[in-house]
Amino acid sequence: MIEEPLMPTSFRLALLAAALFAPASAQAMDDFLRASSNASMTMTFCAASSDGSKTEGPSKFCREAGYDKLVAAVDRSFAAALTKAPVNIRPLFKRDQAWFNDMIQEAAYTVEEADEAELRENLANALRRRAATLDDLARGFGRGGLSGAWANALGGVSLTGTEAGAYRLEAELNSNYGSDRHWHCKLTAMVKPGDDGWHVGITMPAQPSEPEAKPAVSVPIKLRRQGDTLRIVLLANEEQWFSSNDPDCDRLGQVTGSYFASGKQDGADKTDTSFVMPTFDCTRPDTATDEEICADPDLAANDQRLNRAWRALLPRLDEATRRALTEDQRHWVSAQTLQYPEFLHPAWEKRTSAMHYTVFGRERLNGLQRERIALLEGFDDKRIGLAGTWLAYNAIIKVTVDKDGAVEAQGWKWSQADWKGGCDYEISGDLKGSTFRSSEQRKNPDTLERDHAMLVVNRLDDVFARRREGKNDNADDEPKCKRNTTISSTARLFPVRPSQDIDNPPGAIR
Incomplete structure (x- = not known):
């Protein structure tokens, strides 16, 4: 509140x-930002032609191949399973179904255009498997422990207890979006109890047979219960998840996910099944x-x-x-x-x-x-002067000041909606008393100034950017943002103490 x-x-x-x-x-919120669980769960590819226009009843494409009946079976199985899902899991279960619908819609486009027998049969099999999976998931809600089979729209995993709370994980993911857009991955890992309720371990990849091939490397993985789901997180860097060199795994990029218990199991092992709540519903x-x-x-x-x-x-x-x-x-x-x-x-x-x-x-x-x-x-509200790291929602800059008052500042201002529209900060100068003076002779020189606990970079560039909007000449100033000359380099940043999460964040987060 x-x-x-x-x-x-x-x-x-x-x-x-x-x-x-x-x-x-x-x-208005763009559709891709909305929760998938708020979308319609009904598959639509049988009620629309390949160009997206609606048809009266199932399309000829679906009727001739019998897809309309298979789609109806999936819809019935999902509706029945949803009623058995705990209320805090239903949005995640609905998201999983929405993702399956996305995938099958893309695959159907390819099947309709290519009109090949093998592709038609693959699509039918995918629909049959999904209906069977949903029936198994309906029986699995309320299951305790970690052991057993788990599944989602992109594949399935099984967990087998070994010793002292350790588990062997075997996963097989198989997502086919049609054409050449498909991933298949078989994965094995061993996990043991770790901190904060997670079981942690590493994957055990198969190795390529070619003598000159780069070996496949193990990747950290962790899992735990989140209510009635099994949450699996693969801690891969970008090179690892996009190109694993494992001959049994095309891509690791879909291992992370929420998996649902598949079927009941007698004598389940014990584990914490609490649901960690954020600050919202x-x-x-x-x-x-x-x-x-x-x-x-x-x-x-x-x-x-x-x-x-x-x-x-x-x-x-x-x-x-x-x-x-x-x-x-x-x-x-x-x-x-x-x-x-x-x-x-x-x-x-x-x-x-x-x-x-x-x-x-x-x-x-x-x-x-x-x-x-x-x-x-780590908000450093006691900071004096310019030196240190400064951060905002759309900018970061690191300022150093030597004993003679020479100032160097490097950083970046970004626009999340326009990845080419950022500004690189490379600022140098010196201090005259407490005032920064840029070493460059420009019509619009760089400025660094304190404002209460904050640092303001290039305050006047807001005005200059508005003046040059739509203009191609630089009569008023020399634009600082070379990649997009019409945007401003002005930023208001906040003092932050050193942190690995700022200096070395996991992956390019923007």
Whole structure:
């Protein structure tokens, strides 16, 4: 709840406060940002032609191949299973079905266009498998422990107890989005009890047979229960999850996910099945990012920690800094809303946006949360002068000042909606008293100045950027953002103590 405009008790609700004053046209949320669980769960490819136009009843394509009956069976099985899912798991179960629908829709386009017998049969088999899987999942809700079979839209895993609380994990994922967009991965790992309720271990990849081939490397993996789901997280770097060199695994990029118990099992082992709650209601997630936070105990704990840090920090700040940080936090919450779906379907990286890059999306969301935690918990409001690291929702800069007053500053300002629109900060100069003077002779020189606890970079560039909007000449100034000359390099940043989550975040989080 927001008790007063300047001091919301929940960092997430700062976005709501901003939205109340936004114009009506700004209220609409892009479809890809919305929670998948809010979408229709009914498969539509049998009720639409390949160009997207509606047909009366099942399309000829579906009737002739019998897909309409298979689709109806999947819909019935899902509806029956959903009624048995616990209320806090239903959004995740619905998301899983929505992802299957996405995948099967893409595959159906290829089958209809190619009209090959093998592809037609593959599609039919995928629908039959999904109906059978949903029937098994309906019987699995309420199952305890870790042992047994688990499944989701992208594949399945089995866990077998070995000794002293350890488990052998065997996974097989097989997602086919049609054409050449498909992944198959068989994976084995051993996990043992670790910290914070997780079982942790490493994968045991198969090795390529070619003598000159680069060996496949083991990748850290962890798992634990999140309520009625099994949460598996693969801690791979980008090279590992996109190209594993394991002959049994095309890609590791879909191992991370929420898996549901497949069937009942007698004599189940014991484990903690609590559901780690974030600061919002997981029975009604609004966005795709909300769903992922609810799916993952670490992300939910990060959300709680962000809220605690936010509430602890605000009272000790002066009014000007508090106002600016509140505005920055509103922008950051918007960035978090965009983070997961944008990296789940990273078309901007020239990868097909049809596929679900679950490892990539989760890791980038975790990195963004942890960076913000580092700012709120490590807010250096006692800092004097310019030296140190400064961070905002859309910029970072590191300033050094030597004993003679020489200043060097390097950093970056980004636009999450325009990856080519950032600014590189490479600023040098010296201090005259407490005032920074740029060493470059420009019409619009770089500036660094303190404003209460904050650092303002290139304050005047906001004005210059507005003047050059739509112009091709540089009569008024020399643009600082070379990649996009019409944007401003101005930034208002906040002092933060050194942290690995800022200096070396896990992956390129933007």
